[in-house]
Amino acid sequence: MMFNSFIIPSFLWSRISKLCDCENEVAFFLIGSTLRNKILIYDMVEFSYEVQNRFSASSSPMQKIMLSTALLPSMKILGILHTHPFSIDKPSFSDQDLLTFHNYDFGLFILVSRSLDYVAVFLERDELSHVNLEIRPLKPDEIPVTLFWEDYKFVIPSGMSRWELEKYAPLYIGEILQKELMLCRAIVKNNRIKLVKPIFIDVLKKWLPYPVLYRLYLTEYDNLEEAILSSIRNIFNYSNCRIKLNLKERLVEIIDCEGRLI
Amino acid sequence: MILIKKVYPLSSEKKHHVEETSILVEKEEKVEVPEVVTLYFQRADNVKKTITIRTTVSDLMERVVALAAKQLGIKSGRIGVSGGGTPINFVGKTVGEVLKEYNTVSFHISSADMLG
Numbered sequence: 001m002m003f004n005s006f007i008i009p010s011f012l013w014s015r016i017s018k019l020c021d022c023e024n025e026v027a028f029f030l031i032g033s034t035l036r037n038k039i040l041i042y043d044m045v046e047f048s049y050e051v052q053n054r055f056s057a058s059s060s061p062m063q064k065i066m067l068s069t070a071l072l073p074s075m076k077i078l079g080i081l082h083t084h085p086f087s088i089d090k091p092s093f094s095d096q097d098l099l100t101f102h103n104y105d106f107g108l109f110i111l112v113s114r115s116l117d118y119v120a121v122f123l124e125r126d127e128l129s130h131v132n133l134e135i136r137p138l139k140p141d142e143i144p145v146t147l148f149w150e151d152y153k154f155v156i157p158s159g160m161s162r163w164e165l166e167k168y169a170p171l172y173i174g175e176i177l178q179k180e181l182m183l184c185r186a187i188v189k190n191n192r193i194k195l196v197k198p199i200f201i202d203v204l205k206k207w208l209p210y211p212v213l214y215r216l217y218l219t220e221y222d223n224l225e226e227a228i229l230s231s232i233r234n235i236f237n238y239s240n241c242r243i244k245l246n247l248k249e250r251l252v253e254i255i256d257c258e259g260r261l262i
Numbered sequence: 263m264i265l266i267k268k269v270y271p272l273s274s275e276k277k278h279h280v281e282e283t284s285i286l287v288e289k290e291e292k293v294e295v296p297e298v299v300t301l302y303f304q305r306a307d308n309v310k311k312t313i314t315i316r317t318t319v320s321d322l323m324e325r326v327v328a329l330a331a332k333q334l335g336i337k338s339g340r341i342g343v344s345g346g347g348t349p350i351n352f353v354g355k356t357v358g359e360v361l362k363e364y365n366t367v368s369f370h371i372s373s374a375d376m377l378g
Contacts, residue, residue, distance in 0.1 A: 061342025
């Protein structure tokens with residue numbers, strides 16, 4: 001197995017522990033990066049549920065599209081964590097289906113029971129392995145940092161070597177340009193093509209102990225703040241949150257979101 | 263001809279953008295969508311996975327999306343599609359209707375994750 005270290009920061013785990021008492025299943029996309037043999041979870045985004053009850057939970061495909069678009073290069077949906085409010089602590093048939101459907105090329109799937117026992121399965125190259133999680137504070141080389149290139153930002157583990165950065169940076173740039181080109185509009189006039197790039201603003205969750213940025217692409221809007229809040233609602237499932245806008249930096253900070261833990 | 267003004271307060275070239283948007287709308291209303299089109303589908307969670315499908319404007323978009331999902335290795339039943347950052351409602355519509363309504367030939371596609 002290429003990855004043998006699966007790290008969840010202890011502050012995230014302590015927040016999960018408070019959700020295990022929920023009557024219904026709760027589920028999160030695991031967001032993070034990889035550093036050599038390590039899977040590093042930096043953040044979790046709760047499903048915008050299409051179905052949520054004691055026995056099942058289903059995400060909205062549109063949320064996954066918008067979340068994937070909002071992720072900066074090197075950040076990925078690394079898997080899913082969900083809880084079982086009843087005592088069964090093994091994957092259900094639906095959970096197994098998710099893994100065998102191969103919607104994920106690789107991924108970490110964590111099931112947490114009410115008593116905080118967990119089952120973690122890692123899918124890689126069509127092989128499933130049971131793995132142990134490392135629940136602890138991030139080490140200095142695992143903490144995410146932000147790199148800048150023109151208008152673009154990259155969130156990477158600080159332990160990436162200069163060699164790695166120089167080799168991977170062009171690929172990260174290619175990835176974000178490819179993503180953005182899908183959102184561009186072209187205007188052809190007098191045999192010239194002009195690309196109208198999408199409007200973006202970066203988002204930071206203020207309560208995370210390190211900077212994990214997301215990029216919101218905004219389509220047509222009349223009111224900027226409403227458009228941002230709507231995107232935040234669609235991507236992060238925060239129905240009510242306070243934000244602080246910094247237009248000069250093209251940054252919006254999510255200050256809090258009414259009792260939500262993650 | 264209807265000119266739609268869109269507001270881009272973040273843009274440094276605000277006026278310029280509004281002008282260009284108007285030109286775009288004007289042009290699009292005069293140009294007919296061709297009978298045969300090539301649609302680009304990209305997996306939202308993996309931009310390296312992109313496919314193209316050539317189809318006709320009278321084809322059902324549901325059929326094309328199902329084909330794209332299959333080719334992109336998405337096997338889940340619940341599929342979502344966005345174009346130009348906007349959710350696409352394609353159920354019961356032809357390809358031509360979707361192209362006219364959403365004004366794009368490139369789409370992101372993803373599935374729902376079902377857990378039990």
